[in-house]
Amino acid sequence: MSGAVGREAVFPTRQSLGLMKNKLKGAEIGHSLLKRKSEALTKRFRGMMRHIPVPHLIEALIILATDITRRIDEAKQKMGRVMQIAAFSLAEVTYAVGGDIGYQIQESAKQARFRVRAKQENVSGVLLPTFESYTQEGVNDFGLTGLGKGGQQIQRCRETYARAVETLVELASLQTAFLILDEVIKVVNRRVNAIEHVIIPRTENTIKCLYRLLPVSLVQANHSEDINSELDELDREEFYRLKKVSGKKQRDVAAADAEILAARQMAAEQQAANPKAPGATAIPVKEVETVDVLGEQEDNDVIF
């Protein structure tokens, strides 16, 4: 598993080890949160699925979705039956009235009798909209339609269609919930998979690699605090070394400056004494001295 996911490209330092450890912790917390969410969901739906163990959010969501699918199926079948009855009652109206009343009905309807209220239900962080239908009593815009003949059929037809719309609203509520749940399941699934199969193994891998790349003495230290202290030691040494190097460099520069100064003075004196041979003596002296200085420096610098 760990071989496939590789490791993150970090330098083997104490700082990146710390970062990796934080990352691992974060991933584990995320994972357990998702798990806890699933338990909340399970509790929420315990009534209907007591016998099914739900170890994971995904499964809880899928069971919820399955339940909704079942209810959608039921609602659709009910819809089919109700619509059939409704269509048939319209046929009765056509028979009784003997004409087309559609236009009159459309024009005389001014106020909605059948209304829908939209609500949001929070199922442990998943917002599911639910639609609730209710009838506004007292609104009866075409109560007189078919007064001469067919009035009773029209009223009955209206009631049948009201029932049909009720079922339709129920179905819409379920369908929307299903769609949203589907989306949530997909997202959570992706997230959980990413945490479980990519982020955690890769972070673990990186940490392992860091241990391997760090000095041998550290590998033997099993306890993480030991490792930390060793790494701190390492950092301190490195810092000291850098300081030392820069100190030496400063000293060398100062020495070189002094020599150049001395050489110039000497040359000036020689010119004053013997102007014929000014640089012949000065240059060899300088070269020899420079080589010596470098050699000395190298020896001193080598610490490891």
Add this chain to the structure above:
Amino acid sequence: MEGLFFNVNGGYVEGIVRGYRNSLLSGQNYSNLTQCETIDDVKLQLAPSYGDFLASLSPNPSTSDLASRMTDKLVAEFKYLIAQATGSSAKFLEYMTYGYMIDNIALLITGTLHERDTRELLERCHPLGWFETLPVLCVATNIEELYNSVLIETPLAAYFKGSLSHQDLDELNIEIVRNTLYKNYLEDFYNFINTHPDFSGTPTQDVMAEILQFEADRRSINITLNSFGTELSKLERRKLYPEFGKLYPEGSLMLSRAEDVEGVALAVSAVADYKAFFDAVGLSQGSGGLGGMSGGPADGKSLEDLFYQKEMDLSKLVFTRQFTPAVVYAWMKLKEQEIRNVTWISECIAQNQKERIGNFISVF
């Protein structure tokens, strides 16, 4: 004596109608229709009587398309009749179209009230209620203009005048307007067949009086039953009852006071026919609600069904009389019922609800 000269003017029309009557679907046809599996089968079964008119229908047409084609045939035949009729017969046939005109005008009033483009509504108007000046009504943009043009342009002016003002069109429910017009129309028609010199004392008066009386009573009863639970007051309701018929005046008065179905049953108990209907659907005992075709009655008949049945029986009887244009009226009613029957049957077939397919009224 009335038969002596009738055939000079009315013989041809009557002969044609008797021919049309023979093409009405019989019980045998209906039982064939109920055996059909698809609308196409229905179409095939209807071919002998409706041939040309169904030919242009697409395969497996909708029931409403089927019904509209059948109506087209009825309209075409009626238009031929009205073109052939002369004198008082022509006047009689015109009277028959007024009922459809009322529906069309109610449609236009609804459209104008809601400020729709009424031109689009012309397509929805019933072709039998079409008159030359109907499109003129579409010019009206407000209800007052419409009212004036109705008064000027239509034969219905008499029905508006005196009982409806243009404010009424604005304020009253369109159904009340429609039923007021219909009441005036029925009274006028009744008056026409009773007082016109060509018809009084003839078989036309006999049969039409009975049919129109039945129609008036049926409307009164239906209006009463349908007004329960609506905002229609008793006083307004009373204004909608036609002032003739077997129930008028005592029965109408009792109807106007009725508060529930029992009250209606009591009001109509004086007339044996209607009492029998109410007993048959079990309304007089107060058991069950208003029975409908899907409702309580054991034999599946509703009050409306029984009324239709009665109307068909009356129409059938008209054909036993001769020398009268009333046969046209009867034929039209029978044909309309036939269209309703076929629509019902094809609806049952289309919706796969075969158990109620027999719920139509077959006369012949």
